[in-house]
Amino acid sequence: MLATILTSLFCLALWLWWRLLPGRQIYPEIRPEKKYSVVLWDFDRPLAGHESYREELLSEIQAFNRDFPNIEVDVKLFPWDQGEQVATAILRRQDVPDVLSSGPIENLDFGRRVLLSPQHLTEESRLGYVPLAMSALEQGGEYAFWPRYIKPQLYLANTNLLQIAGVELSTLEQYGLGWADMLELGQKLSQLPARPFVLASFDYEGLLTAVAPREVEEASAASSNWPQKAAVTAAARLKQLQDRGFLPPNASQDNYSGVREFFAGQAALLAPAEPWLIRAVEGRSDRIERGLLDPGENRPFPTALIAPKLDPTSGLPAQVEVLVVFRRRRAADEIRAAVELAQHLSRSGTLSAKLDLLPAYGPSQDTWCEAWELGNEATLLQVCEHGRIVSPYPNTGLEGKDVLGRIK
Amino acid sequence: MQLRHGLVVGWIVVALIISQGVSATPETRSGLCNCEAVRLLSMRSPPLKGPDVVELQERLTRLGFYRGPIDGIYGSTLAQAVKKMQATLGLPVNGKMDERTWEALALYETRPAGALLSPPTGEISILVDIDTQTLIVYSDGVPYKLYPVAIGKPESPTPAGEWVITEKAAGWQGATGIRWMRLSNPWGSYGIHGTNNPMSIGQMASAGCVRMFNEDVAELYEWVNIGALVVLKRGGTVSPMRALFKTGAVGQDVVYLQWRLRQLGFDPGRADGVFGEETARAVAAWQKYRGLKVSGVVDENLLFLFGLL
Numbered sequence: 143m144l145a146t147i148l149t150s151l152f153c154l155a156l157w158l159w160w161r162l163l164p165g166r167q168i169y170p171e172i173r174p175e176k177k178y179s180v181v182l183w184d185f186d187r188p189l190a191g192h193e194s195y196r197e198e199l200l201s202e203i204q205a206f207n208r209d210f211p212n213i214e215v216d217v218k219l220f221p222w223d224q225g226e227q228v229a230t231a232i233l234r235r236q237d238v239p240d241v242l243s244s245g246p247i248e249n250l251d252f253g254r255r256v257l258l259s260p261q262h263l264t265e266e267s268r269l270g271y272v273p274l275a276m277s278a279l280e281q282g283g284e285y286a287f288w289p290r291y292i293k294p295q296l297y298l299a300n301t302n303l304l305q306i307a308g309v310e311l312s313t314l315e316q317y318g319l320g321w322a323d324m325l326e327l328g329q330k331l332s333q334l335p336a337r338p339f340v341l342a343s344f345d346y347e348g349l350l351t352a353v354a355p356r357e358v359e360e361a362s363a364a365s366s367n368w369p370q371k372a373a374v375t376a377a378a379r380l381k382q383l384q385d386r387g388f389l390p391p392n393a394s395q396d397n398y399s400g401v402r403e404f405f406a407g408q409a410a411l412l413a414p415a416e417p418w419l420i421r422a423v424e425g426r427s428d429r430i431e432r433g434l435l436d437p438g439e440n441r442p443f444p445t446a447l448i449a450p451k452l453d454p455t456s457g458l459p460a461q462v463e464v465l466v467v468f469r470r471r472r473a474a475d476e477i478r479a480a481v482e483l484a485q486h487l488s489r490s491g492t493l494s495a496k497l498d499l500l501p502a503y504g505p506s507q508d509t510w511c512e513a514w515e516l517g518n519e520a521t522l523l524q525v526c527e528h529g530r531i532v533s534p535y536p537n538t539g540l541e542g543k544d545v546l547g548r549i550k
Numbered sequence: 551m552q553l554r555h556g557l558v559v560g561w562i563v564v565a566l567i568i569s570q571g572v573s574a575t576p577e578t579r580s581g582l583c584n585c586e587a588v589r590l591l592s593m594r595s596p597p598l599k600g601p602d603v604v605e606l607q608e609r610l611t612r613l614g615f616y617r618g619p620i621d622g623i624y625g626s627t628l629a630q631a632v633k634k635m636q637a638t639l640g641l642p643v644n645g646k647m648d649e650r651t652w653e654a655l656a657l658y659e660t661r662p663a664g665a666l667l668s669p670p671t672g673e674i675s676i677l678v679d680i681d682t683q684t685l686i687v688y689s690d691g692v693p694y695k696l697y698p699v700a701i702g703k704p705e706s707p708t709p710a711g712e713w714v715i716t717e718k719a720a721g722w723q724g725a726t727g728i729r730w731m732r733l734s735n736p737w738g739s740y741g742i743h744g745t746n747n748p749m750s751i752g753q754m755a756s757a758g759c760v761r762m763f764n765e766d767v768a769e770l771y772e773w774v775n776i777g778a779l780v781v782l783k784r785g786g787t788v789s790p791m792r793a794l795f796k797t798g799a800v801g802q803d804v805v806y807l808q809w810r811l812r813q814l815g816f817d818p819g820r821a822d823g824v825f826g827e828e829t830a831r832a833v834a835a836w837q838k839y840r841g842l843k844v845s846g847v848v849d850e851n852l853l854f855l856f857g858l859l
Contacts, residue, residue, distance in 0.1 A: 188815025188836075192815075222835075223838055402854055402859075405854040426857040
């Protein structure tokens with residue numbers, strides 16, 4: 143009898159603790175008669191064609207207000223280069239919004255300030271998001287963020303060069319491109335009279351990611367920095383490509399390393415190809431087609447997207463922008479108002495195409511495809527359907543020239 | 551914009567000019583810009599030849615003074631036609647196309663001004679569409695009036711860009727007509743001006759300046775102040791781009807780079823053809839946003855990514 147009473151009291155205490163802890167309350171409803179206020183922090187972004195990100199964002203919020211007219215959203219936009227300052231302000235509790243769009247912030251470890259969302263991001267609602275995005279959202283075993291945009295990194299291939307070299311594009315598209323494939327491609331390209339390069343890139347870390355995606359994954363799993371072993375492996379591969387003449391001569395430089403070779407048809411692969419880069423390549427072809435650019439000798443060529451060869455459980459180098467809900471309010475329905483806003487923004491696909499990013503929410507992809515207006519969207523979406531995400535560009539702590547200099 | 555010609559109008563205009571005593575200097579080239587020389591034509595031995603003679607023959611044919619061949623030779627038939635025109639316009643009859651006769655011919659050909667509009671009350675800006683050879687006056691950003699213009703020949707193209715008016719001058723200036731407004735272009739002397747050859751309006755005929763009918767430029771002149779924005783817009787392919795842009799670079803290709811940056815959402819300030827601090831900042835912002843190393847310098851790699859190479 144006593145045991146039963148004690149058990150009941152314990153359960154009651156447990157329920158009260160759950161009920162009263164901010165952000166842990168039973169999922170309450172928004173009360174139509176109550177006025178809510180939600181503070182949203184986001185980062186201003188450039189939009190092509192003279193459009194304003196603020197206006198686009200406000201129109202998304204207007205759509206949100208059609209469902210929740212009694213939730214007023216107070217938007218504060220920071221310049222893109224102020225990511226670190228904003229993160230620091232939150233960590234020092236100087237100021238905290240209800241909802242933060244991560245934008246340029248890389249380290250989102252805000253500890254207990256973040257509202258974990260097992261009861262908000264239900265299994266049913268999680269189904270709508272592409273698997274690649276969902277894999278990035280766990281923190282301490284719980285879903286901590288709402289995914290917003292994805293930036294996967296792939297190889298963009300000059301299919302003319304692959305064809306001339308006798309490489310089967312369909313095989314690469316099906317199974318991905320691995321290190322052995324890259325060496326084989328280099329061997330075949332070196333037999334051609336013009337001796338085109340295998341790989342061009344726009345920065346040194348991009349090259350490391352391109353030649354060693356598996357090491358990126360290992361590094362990502364281990365810490366935010368490249369383990370020395372992984373860095374040396376990746377750099378050794380770069381050195382091997384360079385010694386064989388498979389890389390443009392300036393590939394060891396820290397900044398741009400041979401983008402022009404790709405556009406001039408002198409390199410078979412451009413990597414890592416993020417959506418903006420794919421759009422830049424396709425956009426150039428489009429400008430030439432419309433008579434806005436005379437390409438001279440650098441005629442556009444057909445391209446294809448190829449994923450890195452990774453086993454089915456491995457991840458794909460990608461970045462995910464997320465929405466974070468903070469424990470800023472105590473009333474459960476007020477927290478719910480912030481959650482609703484985060485969920486709404488994470489599901490909108492209109493802005494993602496204008497920002498050269500992929501929508502994290504599957505049902506938004508149709509809208510995204512219409513707005514993207516360029517090819518390659520099918521491949522981009524396909525790669526998001528499998529695998530899990532790993533952080534690209536882990537910091538080697540070493541300058542490119544230093545690493546290559548050590549590998550003799 | 552219908553062109554109309556009339557003897558009465560011509561008489562009035564010419565009489566007006568003569569009565570005002572506008573100078574007829576022997577100068578054959580405008581000192582304001584690079585516009586073509588106005589050659590003094592007359593009967594000589596051997597006879598004068600050239601495209602300006604062809605142009606004169608065509609113009610006098612259109613006006614009914616000349617019925618000879620369009621052969622580019624200043625012969626006796628053409629000299630007779632010139633005399634007939636001089637007599638009609640009340641000029642000294644000598645059969646020579648001197649400065650005064652060229653000017654009188656230009657004004658005689660000039661169409662009468664259209665219905666006068668009241669002066670615009672808002673802030674004036676100007677858009678010249680080089681492709682359609684039109685000039686649109688905006689008042690507070692709203693189109694107010696459209697004029698036909700002549701623009702540069704293919705070998706001397708009108709500089710596209712975003713300029714401001716830096717100087718205004720009134721009075722007959724030979725090839726630049728009765729009004730002149732200098733543009734802030736940093737690599738040449740270009741302006742918006744009138745003409746001594748109204749028939750060229752609507753064509754690629756100038757040395758890069760924007761030519762207007764004299765009465766049009768006179769009207770515009772009154773509305774435009776020093777500092778007014780003038781956008782000269784051209785579609786089509788971009789001009790050849792240099793391989794490396796650094797702070798201080800000047801030229802038409804810088805304008806295209808500045809426009810492209812703006813299209814991409816990064817504001818380089820006014821597209822003034824100068825790679826200055828604002829342009830470098832816009833380039834750096836693009837590099838930062840794309841996660842690339844920030845240099846503020848544009849090389850071939852970036853030009854390819856911008857779609858300019």
